[in-house]
Amino acid sequence: MRHLETLRFVDVIARAGSIRKAADTLAITSTALNRRLLALEDELGVPIFERLPRGVRLTAAGELLIDHIRTQISDLERVRSQIAQLAGERRGHVAIACSQALLPFFLPQQISRYRAQNPGVTFSVNLRDREAAEAALIDHSVDLALVLEPVRVADIYTLYKVPQPISAVMSVDHPLAAKPKIRLHDCVPYPIALPNIRYGVRYLLEAAQMRVSYRLLPAVESDSFEFLRNYAAVEHVITFQVPIGLPDAQSDYSVPFCHRPVDGRDLPAASLYLAQLKGRVLPVAAARFAEQMMREFARRFAV
Amino acid sequence: MRHLETLRFVDVIARAGSIRKAADTLAITSTALNRRLLALEDELGVPIFERLPRGVRLTAAGELLIDHIRTQISDLERVRSQIAQLAGERRGHVAIACSQALLPFFLPQQISRYRAQNPGVTFSVNLRDREAAEAALIDHSVDLALVLEPVRVADIYTLYKVPQPISAVMSVDHPLAAKPKIRLHDCVPYPIALPNIRYGVRYLLEAAQMRVSYRLLPAVESDSFEFLRNYAAVEHVITFQVPIGLPDAQSDYSVPFCHRPVDGRDLPAASLYLAQLKGRVLPVAAARFAEQMMREFARRFAV
DNA sequence: TGCCTGTGCTGCAATTTCTGCATCGGATAG
DNA sequence: CTATCCGATGCAGAAATTGCAGCACAGGCA
Numbered sequence: 080m081r082h083l084e085t086l087r088f089v090d091v092i093a094r095a096g097s098i099r100k101a102a103d104t105l106a107i108t109s110t111a112l113n114r115r116l117l118a119l120e121d122e123l124g125v126p127i128f129e130r131l132p133r134g135v136r137l138t139a140a141g142e143l144l145i146d147h148i149r150t151q152i153s154d155l156e157r158v159r160s161q162i163a164q165l166a167g168e169r170r171g172h173v174a175i176a177c178s179q180a181l182l183p184f185f186l187p188q189q190i191s192r193y194r195a196q197n198p199g200v201t202f203s204v205n206l207r208d209r210e211a212a213e214a215a216l217i218d219h220s221v222d223l224a225l226v227l228e229p230v231r232v233a234d235i236y237t238l239y240k241v242p243q244p245i246s247a248v249m250s251v252d253h254p255l256a257a258k259p260k261i262r263l264h265d266c267v268p269y270p271i272a273l274p275n276i277r278y279g280v281r282y283l284l285e286a287a288q289m290r291v292s293y294r295l296l297p298a299v300e301s302d303s304f305e306f307l308r309n310y311a312a313v314e315h316v317i318t319f320q321v322p323i324g325l326p327d328a329q330s331d332y333s334v335p336f337c338h339r340p341v342d343g344r345d346l347p348a349a350s351l352y353l354a355q356l357k358g359r360v361l362p363v364a365a366a367r368f369a370e371q372m373m374r375e376f377a378r379r380f381a382v
Numbered sequence: 383m384r385h386l387e388t389l390r391f392v393d394v395i396a397r398a399g400s401i402r403k404a405a406d407t408l409a410i411t412s413t414a415l416n417r418r419l420l421a422l423e424d425e426l427g428v429p430i431f432e433r434l435p436r437g438v439r440l441t442a443a444g445e446l447l448i449d450h451i452r453t454q455i456s457d458l459e460r461v462r463s464q465i466a467q468l469a470g471e472r473r474g475h476v477a478i479a480c481s482q483a484l485l486p487f488f489l490p491q492q493i494s495r496y497r498a499q500n501p502g503v504t505f506s507v508n509l510r511d512r513e514a515a516e517a518a519l520i521d522h523s524v525d526l527a528l529v530l531e532p533v534r535v536a537d538i539y540t541l542y543k544v545p546q547p548i549s550a551v552m553s554v555d556h557p558l559a560a561k562p563k564i565r566l567h568d569c570v571p572y573p574i575a576l577p578n579i580r581y582g583v584r585y586l587l588e589a590a591q592m593r594v595s596y597r598l599l600p601a602v603e604s605d606s607f608e609f610l611r612n613y614a615a616v617e618h619v620i621t622f623q624v625p626i627g628l629p630d631a632q633s634d635y636s637v638p639f640c641h642r643p644v645d646g647r648d649l650p651a652a653s654l655y656l657a658q659l660k661g662r663v664l665p666v667a668a669a670r671f672a673e674q675m676m677r678e679f680a681r682r683f684a685v
Numbered sequence: 686t687g688c689c690t691g692t693g694c695t696g697c698a699a700t701t702t703c704t705g706c707a708t709c710g711g712a713t714a715g
Numbered sequence: 716c717t718a719t720c721c722g723a724t725g726c727a728g729a730a731a732t733t734g735c736a737g738c739a740c741a742g743g744c745a
Contacts, residue, residue, distance in 0.1 A: 081421075097691085097693090111732070132693095134693090140469070150457070154450060410704080416723070418703090436713075437722090
């Protein structure tokens, strides 16, 4: 959209941290970009960036403005998508930030299902920890976030909340695999593999252990849920994940690990949140996709 | 602001109903304006206006866009005012739509008081009936509305609500002026002057008469509250108004008419609403002025 | 200290975009 | 049927934007 080209450029400068770098990514000369910025600051009567020897940084006024710019850009996007829908087109784009647990099964299935009915809609799926996911909502780089136990900043609006009782994951021939339900102290004799503290599952585990005498000390730590699952498959180690990231009984996945729910008395269920930026009206495609996921949540995890 | 000049032009076209008229008010040629419009429609991929023999009219897509445009324009205005405030300037503009009752005393006093502390802030005060006031909020032509018994459309947000018991207004030597409180049936023997049905006071009077046997038939109807007051001053006629539009005892106005409250059993109190557009963040000056008025309401009409 | 690198900024010419005049084609009101 | 008002368009001049080259400045490094 031509009329907010300059504003978009300002956004790029803010993200790049220097006019020349921004000009480079925008494939124009720094001269032109610089002059646009100067003209805008002149119009506004206030500098948007403070000039540092190694680049530029937003002033207080700039912070205000950049927020406005990002809102305007995505609001225009929404209007365009509404107009496109009016014209009968079924196009659009949905940008999602999500936790690792959504990557193996849930999102692939959901996106595939949605695209089967709306082939014109494209998706971008970005792995973000819960903090980064919320930041991505705030700076308008994603439309939806799907995260476990978010930090819950004020600017985030929760569309749906799903309880996710934590499961213990182990190889199929692990001694504990015989039990239908796992107590946490059952795990003490065995080596443990855990995600690190930035992740919701680990956070809940640590919180739960504040109240008990035993300790689950990780033999292996990782930031990859996929690694942890596969590690549990090849060694008699126990790890913990949420069910939405694990193959369920009906699926035709054949894997050398299994999972058993942890007793609710030992560990409260985690919560999976579907969230958007507060006060933002989503583009049509994103809103529809969110609705589809919410229906699926309601179906699977009916209360 | 340069970058949304074209969008502002589109807004003017929409209001003017024809490109040439809009070009005229914008002091440019119709050619230039027409081409900007065509370029924008080309960018958007859909026509914004349908071309009629006597001008243009918004298409469905255009309705969507014009709403976005008006939001963007006033949102930018808000950002500018926030930036100005950041820079220590105390400037800005407040546009108000209000009922007649606010014109003689309340708004002049309030604006004068506000401007005494904020001389840089300018005001526009527009007389609008309750329906037009809400329309003005919606199309962003005013920031605040102050109206009696509004129609209460969904997009309006009420900031404050003040009860206004209706008063009978008459000349000082009117027989009823001896009573401290007026019953409606006391008025039957006398000629009545009323505002027409579009106004809140008349609306309430008509509603009240649904339940009783007597009728107050207006000898004179007018759409000017000022006329009605002054007419009551020169003839033994009774009219009805809300107290906020009448001089109070402490004021140093010397007028040949007086007012007495109507008994609450006969006529419910009207409600004066201070309202803004739902979901809109007001510019600093408008928000501050609204706060001042709300404090004044709380002081005068403490519950 | 002196060199080097990276930054934002500016004068000037080429280029792109925009504007205004004159005019066309079409639809309606009288 | 005619007069009028409307939006659209070809073309030439005006205005804004861009890119090149170069400047001044501030830190990093030897």
